[in-house]
Amino acid sequence: MRSAYYKNSIFAQINGLKKTFLSFLIMFLLAFAFGTGIYFFIKLRTPNLKKHEKVEIVIPQTDMEEDVDVVRALLLFHAADYFIYRGAPIGFQYDMLKALERGIGRNIDIKVETDASKMHKELYSNNYDIVIIDFPHKGFPLPFTERSIPHSYSYPVLVSGTKADTVGVRSIVVSNDFSAKLFFTNNSPYHNYFVQRNNVRSTEELFEKVDHGEIPYLICDYNQAITLLSFYPNVRILEKAGPQFERRWILNKKNIQLNEDINHWLLDFKKTPRYRSLIRKYFSQESPVITSFAKKQGSGISQYDALIKKYAQKYEFDWRFIASIIFQETKFVSGLTGKGGSYGLMQLMPAIMEFYDISEDDTDEAHIRAGIQYLNLIRKYFEDIENEEEKLHFIAASYNAGRGHIFDAQRLSAKYNDDYTKWENVSKYLILKSQQEFATDSVVKSGYFPGIYAVRYAEQVINRYLVYKIAYP
Numbered sequence: 157m158r159s160a161y162y163k164n165s166i167f168a169q170i171n172g173l174k175k176t177f178l179s180f181l182i183m184f185l186l187a188f189a190f191g192t193g194i195y196f197f198i199k200l201r202t203p204n205l206k207k208h209e210k211v212e213i214v215i216p217q218t219d220m221e222e223d224v225d226v227v228r229a230l231l232l233f234h235a236a237d238y239f240i241y242r243g244a245p246i247g248f249q250y251d252m253l254k255a256l257e258r259g260i261g262r263n264i265d266i267k268v269e270t271d272a273s274k275m276h277k278e279l280y281s282n283n284y285d286i287v288i289i290d291f292p293h294k295g296f297p298l299p300f301t302e303r304s305i306p307h308s309y310s311y312p313v314l315v316s317g318t319k320a321d322t323v324g325v326r327s328i329v330v331s332n333d334f335s336a337k338l339f340f341t342n343n344s345p346y347h348n349y350f351v352q353r354n355n356v357r358s359t360e361e362l363f364e365k366v367d368h369g370e371i372p373y374l375i376c377d378y379n380q381a382i383t384l385l386s387f388y389p390n391v392r393i394l395e396k397a398g399p400q401f402e403r404r405w406i407l408n409k410k411n412i413q414l415n416e417d418i419n420h421w422l423l424d425f426k427k428t429p430r431y432r433s434l435i436r437k438y439f440s441q442e443s444p445v446i447t448s449f450a451k452k453q454g455s456g457i458s459q460y461d462a463l464i465k466k467y468a469q470k471y472e473f474d475w476r477f478i479a480s481i482i483f484q485e486t487k488f489v490s491g492l493t494g495k496g497g498s499y500g501l502m503q504l505m506p507a508i509m510e511f512y513d514i515s516e517d518d519t520d521e522a523h524i525r526a527g528i529q530y531l532n533l534i535r536k537y538f539e540d541i542e543n544e545e546e547k548l549h550f551i552a553a554s555y556n557a558g559r560g561h562i563f564d565a566q567r568l569s570a571k572y573n574d575d576y577t578k579w580e581n582v583s584k585y586l587i588l589k590s591q592q593e594f595a596t597d598s599v600v601k602s603g604y605f606p607g608i609y610a611v612r613y614a615e616q617v618i619n620r621y622l623v624y625k626i627a628y629p
Contacts, residue, residue, distance in 0.1 A: 227264045227414065229253055229286040232275055232333075233626055236383040236438055237288065238268060245623060248379070248438040249288050252307060255430065259421045260414075267619070270626050272333030272358065279406060285414060287406040290377070291335060304405040305419050307426070308435070310377045312336050312398035314346060318390045319369030327352050328373040331359040338375060338398045346395075351375070360384065367391050379439050457628060458488040460501070460524065467525050471532040476624035477548060478528060480617045481555065490520050502527030531555060537563075541577045545618070549579035552617040553586070557610035560602035564589060567599040583611045 231238050237249035250266070257264045267284075269275050275289045282300050290310075314328065328346065330338070332355045340347035354362060359380055365371040367388035375397045376384075385391060407415045425431050457479045458464075464482070468475035485503040486492050493499050497506045499516050500523035509515060512526035534554045541547040554562045568585035569576035576582060586607030588594045595604040 225262055227257075227260075227262050227286065228284045229264050229266050229288065230275065230278055230284045231266055231268050231288045232272060233268050233270045233623070234380070236379040239627065245620070248308070248434055251434055251437075253286075253288075255425060255434075256418065256421055259425060260417050262414075265615070268623050268626070270358075282408065282410070285408045285411055286418075289406070290401075290403055291406060300409055301406050302409050302415065304407055304415070305422050306402035306404055307422055308379075308403045309400050310336075310379045310403060311396055311400040312338055312375050313378050313381050314340075314394045314397045315363070315366060315374050315376065315381055315391050316372060316394055317366040317369050317388075318392065320366065320372040321369070322372045325372045326350060328375055329354050329362060329371050330375040331357060331362055333358055334376060336377060336398055336401045340395075340397060344395065346373070346397075349373070363388060363391065382439055457624060458482070460488060460520065463521050463524050464528075467528045471528050473528060473531065474621070474625075476628060477617075477621045478524075478531070480621040480624060481527070481531070481552065482524075483620060484613065484617050499523075500527075502530075504530065534559060543577075546577065546579050548621070549614045549618055550582070553583075553610045553614040556613040557586075557605065557607070558602070561586065561589065561605045561607065561610065564600045564602050564605075565607065567601075568594060568597065571597075571599050579614075583607075583614070586611055 231249055231253070233239070234247065234249070236247065238245060238247035253264050253266060264286075269278075272289065275287065276291070278284060278287055279289075279291065279301060280299070287301070312334070316322065326348070327350045329352050332353050338351060340349075357365075359374075359376045362371060362374050363376065363380075363384045366374045367390045369390075373394075378393075381393055385393070405418070407418065409415075457476070460482070461475070461479070464478050465475040468478045482488060482501050485494075486501050488501065490501055491499075492503070493516075494503050498504060499506075499509065501520055502523055504512075504514075504523060504527055508530055509526065512529055514522045514526050531551060534551050535547070537554075537559055538547050538550045541550060550562060562582065565582045565586035566576040568588070569578075569581045572585075574581040574585075585594065586605070589600065589605045589607045592604075594600065
């Protein structure tokens with residue numbers, strides 16, 4: 157009896173433990189299921205902030221085509237290939253790039269460099285899609301690049317100045333930025349002359365010294381010589397100083413399809429009347445552009461330079477920045493009326509004209525003064541941006557889009573932990589304001605805006621300003 161009692165007691169305890177364990181297990185599973193449900197509910201209702209912080213956002217196709225699909229080109233400031241004429245950039249290579257832009261249907265962002273040695277360094281980088289500089293075809297391996305088919309041809313020439321004393325001179329100067337093969341025939345009086353490289357000055361600078369009689373002889377390429385002869389009446393071409401060479405663009409090897417498109421376009425474009433017109437326009441001694449440009453060299457950027465300098469100095473702006481703004485707005489054409497009633501050289505809106513007490517009947521000087529005053533007002537809102545070139549991007553974009561949209565882009569930058577004083581960051585969010593997700597963000601006060609156009613405006617103004625600084629020191 158006693159053993160049966162103990163046996164039943166043990167079974168009872170075991171059954172009790174089983175019930176307790178099962179109850180605990182059921183409660184645990186219910187709690188886990190409840191917690192998991194809450195987690196996923198919150199997860200689905202809460203924005204992925206980490207994703208936004210990295211700005212891994214899919215931009216609509218229209219914006220992507222306009223902003224991301226850009227060909228980056230680096231161009232040397234060169235007497236024949238790129239220079240400023242009546243405030244606008246022109247030149248053989250510049251016009252070729254613009255024709256390429258139309259031909260392949262892609263925007264080309266052109267950067268200009270004045271230092272050939274820096275251009276050579278870029279050949280070993282991966283920063284550009286096209287680098288435009290004449291470079292030897294052999295002996296210099298370029299791991300990241302390949303060369304296009306020839307876009308044109310040139311050859312070295314020997315030039316001399318009428319003022320130079322050449323008695324006893326047995327040396328010829330050539331700039332280090334000129335890399336073509338050189339030689340004279342045995343019948344040439346110069347075939348035994350010593351060729352001396354100048355590593356300090358560009359061909360254009362040396363050409364000026366030839367004109368002044370400081371350098372007796374100089375070798376440069378024919379295209380440069382033809383252009384520069386219009387500026388320097390004391391210089392003449394003596395003879396050919398080497399074989400004809402091919403001029404090619406240097407392309408980024410990673411862009412397989414783009415490079416194929418460029419070569420196909422070059423092959424077709426070289427057969428067109430437009431191409432032949434460019435050759436005559438820039439490489440003929442009778443070129444109306446070159447001769448006209450030479451006559452106007454002392455006149456500056458525009459007929460308004462004196463007025464721009466007057467008020468730019470008063471409000472402590474670089475006058476060339478103001479000139480770039482005016483060119484962007486009206487190309488120095490007075491009396492134009494734009495969208496929304498903007499008017500005048502600087503396309504001031506009616507509210508701005510009223511604020512500065514001017515009207516359409518006032519002089520160009522009054523409009524220039526008011527425009528610079530307005531730019532000065534804009535600048536005061538970006539005093540925390542220490543880098544002056546960065547600040548000019550913000551000022552130019554605000555002049556085009558209005559300060560409110562730029563402030564929105566700065567607040568978005570700050571929200572997603574990007575530096576709101578860097579144009580690279582702010583321009584990104586300015587473009588993203590064309591998406592509803594960002595246009596309706598709680599930090600955005602000015603709503604939707606197709607920011608790509610203001611970004612382009614600012615970039616074009618600053619790029620032109622940098623060129624003006626080179627051309628008009």
